[in-house]
Amino acid sequence: MLINAVVLLGTACGGANGGAKDVKPVSTGSAIKVALLTPGPITDQSWNGGAYTGLLRIKDSLGASVSHIQTKTPAEFEENFRQYGAQGYTIVIGHGFEFQDAAKRVGPEFPKTVYITTGGNSVGPNIAALSFAFEEPSYLAGMVAAAVSKTGTVGCIGGTELPPVKSSFAAFAAGALAVNPKIKVVTAFIGNWDDASAGKEQALAQIGRGADVIFQNADAAGLGVFQAAKEGKGVWVVGSNADQNNIAPAVTLGSVLIDVPHAFMVMAREVQGGKFQPRVVRLDTKSDVVRWVPNPATPNAIPAAMRARVDSVQRLMQSGVFVMPPAAAAATPSTGAAK
Amino acid sequence: MTDALAPFVEATVRTATPLAFAALGELVAERSGVINIGLEGTIIAGAFGGLVVAGTAGAGLGFVGAVAAGMLVAAIFAFFVVTLKADHIITGTAISMLGVGSTGTLYRLYYGTTGAALETPTLAPFPIPILHSIPWIGGAFFAQPPVMYLLYVIVPCLAWCMTRTSVGLALRAVGERPEAARAAGISPARVRWVALLFCGAMGGLSGGTLVLAQVGTFNEGISAGRGFIAIAIVVLGRWSAVGVTGAALLFGAASALQYLAQAMGWGIPYQFALALPYVLTLAALAGAGKRSAAPASLGVRG
Numbered sequence: 001m002l003i004n005a006v007v008l009l010g011t012a013c014g015g016a017n018g019g020a021k022d023v024k025p026v027s028t029g030s031a032i033k034v035a036l037l038t039p040g041p042i043t044d045q046s047w048n049g050g051a052y053t054g055l056l057r058i059k060d061s062l063g064a065s066v067s068h069i070q071t072k073t074p075a076e077f078e079e080n081f082r083q084y085g086a087q088g089y090t091i092v093i094g095h096g097f098e099f100q101d102a103a104k105r106v107g108p109e110f111p112k113t114v115y116i117t118t119g120g121n122s123v124g125p126n127i128a129a130l131s132f133a134f135e136e137p138s139y140l141a142g143m144v145a146a147a148v149s150k151t152g153t154v155g156c157i158g159g160t161e162l163p164p165v166k167s168s169f170a171a172f173a174a175g176a177l178a179v180n181p182k183i184k185v186v187t188a189f190i191g192n193w194d195d196a197s198a199g200k201e202q203a204l205a206q207i208g209r210g211a212d213v214i215f216q217n218a219d220a221a222g223l224g225v226f227q228a229a230k231e232g233k234g235v236w237v238v239g240s241n242a243d244q245n246n247i248a249p250a251v252t253l254g255s256v257l258i259d260v261p262h263a264f265m266v267m268a269r270e271v272q273g274g275k276f277q278p279r280v281v282r283l284d285t286k287s288d289v290v291r292w293v294p295n296p297a298t299p300n301a302i303p304a305a306m307r308a309r310v311d312s313v314q315r316l317m318q319s320g321v322f323v324m325p326p327a328a329a330a331a332t333p334s335t336g337a338a339k
Numbered sequence: 340m341t342d343a344l345a346p347f348v349e350a351t352v353r354t355a356t357p358l359a360f361a362a363l364g365e366l367v368a369e370r371s372g373v374i375n376i377g378l379e380g381t382i383i384a385g386a387f388g389g390l391v392v393a394g395t396a397g398a399g400l401g402f403v404g405a406v407a408a409g410m411l412v413a414a415i416f417a418f419f420v421v422t423l424k425a426d427h428i429i430t431g432t433a434i435s436m437l438g439v440g441s442t443g444t445l446y447r448l449y450y451g452t453t454g455a456a457l458e459t460p461t462l463a464p465f466p467i468p469i470l471h472s473i474p475w476i477g478g479a480f481f482a483q484p485p486v487m488y489l490l491y492v493i494v495p496c497l498a499w500c501m502t503r504t505s506v507g508l509a510l511r512a513v514g515e516r517p518e519a520a521r522a523a524g525i526s527p528a529r530v531r532w533v534a535l536l537f538c539g540a541m542g543g544l545s546g547g548t549l550v551l552a553q554v555g556t557f558n559e560g561i562s563a564g565r566g567f568i569a570i571a572i573v574v575l576g577r578w579s580a581v582g583v584t585g586a587a588l589l590f591g592a593a594s595a596l597q598y599l600a601q602a603m604g605w606g607i608p609y610q611f612a613l614a615l616p617y618v619l620t621l622a623a624l625a626g627a628g629k630r631s632a633a634p635a636s637l638g639v640r641g
Binding site: 040041042043044045049052053155161184186187188189191192194195196197198200201202204205206208209211220221223224226227230246247248 | 343346350353354357443446447450451452453454456457549553554555556558559560561563594595598599601602603604609613
């Protein structure tokens, strides 16, 4: 808990040429240096793992030199943003809603570096935000959960109540209610993203109250939710952020996926090509960055009629005409201009 | 409500078990006059050691690996604090960081960025005949993974050892007045080394329990502050083996109540629910009276 486990990759981090005079302009059109800050360990097979995969794809596809660091506190966010700015990084990605304020504060100090945060709405001349429409596949997962549940109770377990997590759970509940107006949705938070044992206990408590489908969004702590389902009888889990269908294939209905690597590549290409535009980039079902991924190992868990219904709603989302029910829409973070 | 009671007691015992192991280890260390802030590092080392060994040799031997890893980390701490007479708090903080950081690095080296998944063998619950069918509490106390039953042996043995044997007397003498103990022919350094190795073994057992009896996998930071909570539990338990076990159960009960409160959907803001175990612990500490039971030489260098 006190630690920044630091992983440095590539050759970019020597820091020998760290002076501001060596900073290259944003639109180099050639080799770029990309840094990633994650709020948790990249071995979580979820939010942080997906981002790290994205970083490696930028390295492989664009020949970028890359660096990753794991950070925990807001003071560290700013310090690391500054470090990378001073070292002349082309792109610095703060992966999470947590990084909003740090980007707004540090961005103006290093105008030649592009700062990108995910899950929020900070914008400035060299700052952009990736906003994932995580609600859309969460809504589909809620529909599936309601159709699969035999008890009429489904659960949500999150790490902490970050706005994107909150809105995702609201959409999940809306999807479940759309299928079964009488369904009960219970929501719990673990208080951190690391304590897998507490994640398991929280899941066992929900199972004890009758929940038989649990939507988890707790990164590493969420592994405990899968374990609880494995030990239980007739309990299903919905994974999130990355494709988590392989973590516990026998008890997983599917995953609410963010294709973070795809999103990172879009932004990195844009910056490399000198076409960067400061804005909130809304990445949704239409742009194929978020999607519901049913677990191929449990094809019969979801009734065929529901699969068809989910497909048709997903098509509405793809064409951009789907309208979220008001209750879920109210919980969705604003994607307008920067605050 | 009654249908929630048995699961509540079960959650209490499950949450308390790793805390009790770690706190009993810390108890012995503190009784010898050493405050081991590095306990967090010992626990996570035990968790990782358990994972590595269990992966090839099964859950039973995994616990041996957990204990060994915990003792290794405790030995580093003891070398600095006892042999080199370094500051307890600074060394302990460093050991905590070392434990959390190095296990994270080793985990990535061993298992790559995809981790070990949930394929680690775990100890299945072993119901004790007859006892496990006692209403409400049978499942919680007598249908647990066998490692939990170790507490039934360790707690009375430790209580007896510390108060009724010459070994216990030597331990407490070193913690109260090391110079007097030395005059009586006891080597404080040797006693503290043994106490810290025991603390390491118990911390390792705590981490092993997390991985091999509960979660079935390791993740970076899985100890999640339990080492620090265990140190508070020792204070709350007023430096006695039975008291410490009771304090661990109290913390476990508060946590279980918190899980239940959220699962029942009572509408309490989750932050309040999460704060509950800590608020209750503070209240219990405040109500425990002023007279300190801490060993007189606790935390004193040398």
